[in-house]
Amino acid sequence: MLDGPMLVKAATSMEFSLDIPTDILSEKPTSFFRDLQSQIDQDDPQKRCQRYGYQYQYHPSAKSRRRRLFLGSLIAEEPLELLQIVAAESYGIYAGMVFVESNRTQNFDPRPVRRANDQNHIQQLQTLFGTPQLQIRLYTNEKPRFTGIRREHAQRQEILRGWKEMGMTPFDVGIIADADETFTRDFLRAAQECDIPHLDYAQHQCFTSNVKLAASSLVFETSPECVTAQRGWYHPEMILGACIEMIGNRSVHPLAFRDGPRRAHGYGRACSKDFSKLVPGRHPLWNAADFRMLCGRQAYGGGNDNGHHHHHSSRSNYTGFHFHNWFTSFNATRLKYKTYGHAMKARKAFTWPLYQIGKNDLKLMYHCVRNMPDEKEQKWKRVLGGFQNILPPIPIYFADTQYLWKRHEWIKKQVQMDDEMVEKLQQSAPT
Template sequence: MVAISRSNVRRVRRVNGGGGEVLDVLIDKIPYMSQLSSADRLLLLCGLALLGTVAFASYFLISGIFAGSATADGGKAKDSDTRLSPTDRMGVSDQASLHRSDGNRIFDDWDVSNSEMNKLKNISLPHGSFFFGPDSHQVDIPESDVFDPSASWSSLQRELLDDDSDAINVELEKKRCASYDFGFPDFTMPLKRRRLFYGALISGDSAEVIKATSMEQYNIYHTVSLIESNSTHNLSPKKWRFFGSEDASKELNWLYQLFGPKTKVSMDYYIPSLEKGQESDAMYLDYYQREGHSYRWKFNGMRPDDIAIIADIDETFSRDFLRALQICDVPQFRPGQSCRAPKVYASTLIFESSPECAWKTKNAILGECADQIGDTKLHPPTKRDRWESHGTRLDYYGHDNEYTYYDTKVLADLNIEGQGPLWLPHEMRVESFMGQRVTKKDGSPTGYHFHNFFMSTEEIIFKYATYGHADKKARKKKSIRYIHDDLMMAVMCTLGKHTEKTESSFENPSVSWLANDDERKNVTKPLSPLAMAAADWLEEEEDELALYWDRYDVAKKSSSKEQPQSTPPQPLLDTDINTTTEERLDRYYESRNIDRGVERQHATQIKHAIETSKKASSADEAIQLLTPIRQYLQYNTKLGGNAYFGLAQALDASDQVDEATDIYEKLASSPHIEIRRKSRELLAMGTSRRKRTYSRNVWNWFWDAC
C-alpha cells in the first residue's frame, strides 16, 4: 500500500494571508472539521455548495409553479366575462375574429409566461400569436425620456423636411407629379393627401439606420406598424428588444418619438407556435410575422382609399416620392381596382454597409387591395400553401401573376370575372412584378435601403446564420466576405475595390439623413462595423502572415528542413527575390513596432504568470501575479497581448477602471484577431458588465476545483 499525504495535494495555494487561510482558521474551530485534511475540507465544501444550489433551485421552481397558477387563474377572469363583446375584449370585430383563422375564433388568453404581455390584445393564428401594444398616441412618455429628433437636424435637413403643412401648394405638387409621370387629381374633388400606413419588422437593427429611415419619413405616415418576434427565422430563440425590461421601455419610448408627433407608432409582438424544423422554408417565418401589420392597420382605422406600404425598417421610399403618392393620380391607387397588379415599386438606391457603398427594391398598394381592409366579397380569398390561407399563393391561384385556377375554380362559382384576391403584407414584397416601377425623370432614386448597418460583426454573422435562408456555416467561414455576395460587395467597396458587375448608380441621390450644410462634401456619418470589418479583413490576412512567421520560427529553432505549408498573401510580401526570409521577418516585426527580444528571454516566466493568474481566487491576487512581468510585455505580440488582457480584466474587477480601459484600447488594435475582438467587445460593455465577466471566471475556477 502506498501512503499519500493529503495535505500536499491542495490545488490552489493562497498567498499573503488570503481568503483561504482565513477560511481554514474558521473551519478549525468547528468540531470534527479540524481533524480533516485540506483536500477533504475542499471536497466537503463543494458538496455543501452543490446541495445548496439544488435546494435554491427547488424553492424557486415550486414558487414559480404556484405563481404561474395564480396568474393563469387571474388572467382568465377577464377572458370569460360574457358581458364584453369580442370587439371590446380584443379590438377586432366578431367577423374579423373568424376571418383568416380558418373558422377558429381569435382569442386572447394565449399561454405566455410573461403576464404583462398576456394583458395585451392578442390573436391566435395557426402559425403563432400576435400581441398588440399601445401606439405612441396612447402612452404617456416619462419626462426623462422625452426628446425632439429635429433638434439635431442641420439647416439643410430642416429645409428638406419642412413640408408637412396642412396647406397644399398646388403648383409645387403639379411639378412633383409630373416628375414621376403621374397625373394630377381632378379639381372636381377636394384636394387632400392620402393617408399612408407603414409596416416593417424590427429586431437588432442599428439605431443609426432607424434614425436614417425615420428622418426621411418624419410626420408623413398616419401609422407605423412595427413587429418584433422572440425567435429568428430558423426559430432560434432571441430576447425581446422592446419588451420586458427598463432598458426596453426606454428604447421603445425613443422609437415612439422618431417618426414625428403626427404619426401613430406601435410595437407589436409575434410568438410563433411552430417547433424548430416544422417549417421547411425559413422565409415563411418572415411571411407569418408580417401578417400582424394588416390587423394593426385595421385597429388604427385604415380605409380602402388609404395606402399600405410594406418594407424592412432599413428601407424607405424617398420623402419626395412619399409626398407624390399622397397627392398624385397614381393608376394603381384609383378606386375600383381588380387587385391583380396593384403594386407601386421604388427604384431603390441601396447603401451596402456604408453611405459610400451604394448600388441599385419598396412596395405600396391601395388599402382596397390589402388583407383585412379590402372587401372579400369583391376579392374572394385565394388558396395558399400553408393552412390554405397563409404562406405563398399556389400556382395558378395568383402566384407569379398566373390566375388560371383562381378564375375557373374560385371566381367562376361566384359569377365574378377579372378580380384578384386581397394581398397579405408579405405578398406586397415577394410576389413577382405585378404593378408599376417608378423612376424619377431626372434619374434619381425613389427609395433607399440601408443594408447591413449593424453595430458589430457578430450581429452580421448572427443575421446570416439565423434569418432568411439561414447559412448554418456562417459562423465557421474564414471571413465575413465569404458569407454572402452582399457582404463581399461591401468589403470590396470599403477597400476601394469597386466591382462594375455588382454596382450601378443614380444621377441625383438625395436622402435627408446624408444632407448637411456643405452638400455632403464633409459628411462624417458613422460607417457600420461591417465597413470597419473590411479593414479587419486585411488584418486577418496579416494574422495569416504572422502565423506563417511563427511556423518559420519553430522550424528554424528545431533545425527542421521542412518548409512552411501555407503561402503568405502576396500583396503583403516584398517581391524582391534577393530579400532573405530573416530580413522579411525582421521587417514584419519592425512594421508592427514589436521588439520580441526581451519578451522571448522571459517567455517561461510570463507564461507561468498567466496560467497562475487564471487560478487566482481574487482580482487582487491576479494583479499581484501579473504586475512583476509587465515590464517584459509587448502589446502587439500574442503572448504579451494575452497577458495584458488578463491584467486588464483583473484591474476592472478591482475598480481600477481607467487603467483597465487604457489597456483595452491599446489591445483593440492588436494584430491578433482574437485579442482584438475580445478587447473591443469589453470596451463596448459597461464597467459593471465587465466586472461580471471576471466574476464568471472566478466561479469557473471554483467549479474546476470541485
C-alpha cells in the same frame, strides 16, 4: 441565445473579441433635417406628379385630403442609426406604423425581445418618425420546423392586424418594407397627392397584376460611399387598402386559397397568367406575403413615365433607398448571415472573410472600403467615385457630409479589425 463571439468559440474552439457596437449618428440639429423635409413638401405638386408620369389630383383642400399612408415592417436588431436614416425620409408622413418583433430568428434561434410592447421604445419611435399611431407587436411561434420564409411572412401578417386596429380604411394605402428600406420622401408625397392608377380601385378592382406599386431603390451597401450600380431593388411596396386582407371588403373580394405563404395555382400566383380560378370582379385580397412575393409595377422618377432614365436628366429614376447591412458591428453582420432566411453554418458565418459571405454584397463593400477594383465576374459592382457621383434624389440624412465621412472611416477601421481576426483564426486552425 449564444451571441456572436460565443458562436465563433463553438465553431472554432478559440475565443476573441470583436468591435464594440457603436451608432454613428448625425450631430446636426433636428431643424437641419426639418428644413430639408419642408423644401421637399413645399414643391409644386403638379411638377412632382409629372416627375413620375402622373397627373395631379387637384381639389381645394388638397393638403387636408392627402391619402393616408400606413407603414409596416419587421424589426430586430436594427440600430438607432439606421432608424434615424429611414425616419429622415418619412418624418410626419405616416398616419400609422406597425413594427413586428419576434422572439426567434428565421432559423428558429432564440433572440431577446427588446422592443415589443415596450412603451418607452414605442414613444421613442413615435417621436423619431413623427407619427400619431405606432405599435411594436410581438410575434411568437414555437414550432421548430416553421422556419425560413414561412416564418418571415407569418410575422408580416401581424402588420395587417395592427393596421386594422389603427382604423385603416379601403381608401388608405399600406406600405410594407424591411426596416432598412424606404420610399423617397418625394415619392411618398406623390403617393398622397397624385392620380396613380395602382391606388385607384376603379381602375383595377384588385386584379393581381395591377395592384402593387414597388419602389425602384438605390442600394447603399454598409457605407454611404459604397453604392451599388445597375441593380434593380424593387422594395418597398405599396397597395391600396381596398385590396388588403382585413381591410378590404371580403363580400366582394374573398381570400385566396394558398400553398403555404404563396397563393395556390389558379388564384393569381403568377403575374400574367394563372387566373383560371378567379371570378371576374372578385379577385382575392392581398396578404402580407403577397406584398413581397407577387408581381407589380416599379415606380420610376426622373421626369419620365416609361421607366427609362433620360441621359441628360438632372435626376436619377430611383424612388426608394435600401441601406443594406447597416449594422454597428461586423459581429452583428455575421450573426445576421448565420440566422437569416437562407442561413449559413456558424463556422462559415463567423470564420470566413467578409468578402466570401453575403451573396456578393459584402464583396462589393469590401472592395469599396479597401479601394480595390471590382472583379470582372463580380455579381454586383459599385458606382465609381461613390456617393459624389450619384444623381439626386439622395437620402435626406446623407445631406450631413460629416456623417458620411464618419460612417465610412469607421467602416474602414472595422474591416481592418475583421481581417485581422480572420487571419488569427486561420493561423490557429488545426491542419
